[in-house]
Amino acid sequence: MRALRLVEIGKLSLVELADPSAAPNEIIIETIATGVCGSDVHGYTGENGRRFPGQVMGHETVGRISSLGSDIDSNLYPVGALATVNPVILPASEKQEYEGREQHAPRRRVLGVDPTIVSAFAERFAVPATNVVLLPELLNPLHGALIEPLAVALQAVRRIGIVRGQVVLVVGGGPIGQSCILAAKRAGAARLIVSEPNDARRGLCAALGAEVIDPGQSVVPDAVHALTGGVGVDVAIDAVGATSTIADALLSTVLGGRVCLVGMAQPNVSLAAYRISTDEKSLVGSFTYPAETFNEAAKWVAEGDSALDLLVSQVVEPDEGDMVFKRLASSLDVPAKVLVRFAPDRPIDKIALTVDTLKAS
Numbered sequence: 001m002r003a004l005r006l007v008e009i010g011k012l013s014l015v016e017l018a019d020p021s022a023a024p025n026e027i028i029i030e031t032i033a034t035g036v037c038g039s040d041v042h043g044y045t046g047e048n049g050r051r052f053p054g055q056v057m058g059h060e061t062v063g064r065i066s067s068l069g070s071d072i073d074s075n076l077y078p079v080g081a082l083a084t085v086n087p088v089i090l091p092a093s094e095k096q097e098y099e100g101r102e103q104h105a106p107r108r109r110v111l112g113v114d115p116t117i118v119s120a121f122a123e124r125f126a127v128p129a130t131n132v133v134l135l136p137e138l139l140n141p142l143h144g145a146l147i148e149p150l151a152v153a154l155q156a157v158r159r160i161g162i163v164r165g166q167v168v169l170v171v172g173g174g175p176i177g178q179s180c181i182l183a184a185k186r187a188g189a190a191r192l193i194v195s196e197p198n199d200a201r202r203g204l205c206a207a208l209g210a211e212v213i214d215p216g217q218s219v220v221p222d223a224v225h226a227l228t229g230g231v232g233v234d235v236a237i238d239a240v241g242a243t244s245t246i247a248d249a250l251l252s253t254v255l256g257g258r259v260c261l262v263g264m265a266q267p268n269v270s271l272a273a274y275r276i277s278t279d280e281k282s283l284v285g286s287f288t289y290p291a292e293t294f295n296e297a298a299k300w301v302a303e304g305d306s307a308l309d310l311l312v313s314q315v316v317e318p319d320e321g322d323m324v325f326k327r328l329a330s331s332l333d334v335p336a337k338v339l340v341r342f343a344p345d346r347p348i349d350k351i352a353l354t355v356d357t358l359k360a361s
């Protein structure tokens, strides 16, 4: 099978790998498409140190069930069914204790991050059946690859406790910021304000229903106060994660306001500490999601939401992988998500036939 391997920092190659085989508790997914995450790009450049040469990345994916490990019930996981994968994989020994907060399990492994797992930038990959989330036949199956970033956004919205009627600032209008706009709206936010330096991204955020600020043209907290009659926003999500963006979020919120840090641009930042102490503001972190939140994101996508079309900028072929990573690493000219398509989607009977043919041979 073909897979995109990070052969060295700054280079992805399309390589031929042996087909994966399923352990008794695993399922083989045949990939339709996998999204390129900012964390993949920063791993590719070596900036975040969270990806390693030799690995096959990919954690935002949609595909079809291709074959089943010997312990898996085919009535529960029909071959050919459309599915996505929750990338947060727990060892059996931690499943019970960390139920409801799977992201806190100390021995969790994350598909696409753990260098020992051949992940979703491949034609096929193996995952535990408990991480496979079945989807109904979507009008646009590619939307299934958006479930993971939408789950990140739902978790950020939960961490910050957005309630109906609130005014929300999202700092950073890239793919996670865009997902946060939709998740905050879904949670009942009355107004969304987004700060984003890139023109195309600002245009996209406006199309998603946000009021937009260009931080290159105005001081963000001043612009936020001007838009809110001097009051500020109730809550803010920093989808960038740098000293300046956390400052913008803290200085733009009301006294007692909450700021959620979901972006990871800088490993160390300096903070306007008095804005937290004397203003009684809360700064909370958010990373991945509990399984329940991931499942909720899958339900959201299954309902069909036409705004999701706006979250995909480009679909590329696997042999364009290195080129697209280079481009994403060097510029912000792609406003939304890029997906790598491994297989044009095929009808169930055809894929089932392929599997039967494989079994027979």
Ligand SMILES: [Zn+2]
Pocket (backbone or CB within 6 Å): 037, 038, 039, 059, 060, 148, 149
């Ligand atoms: Zn991601």
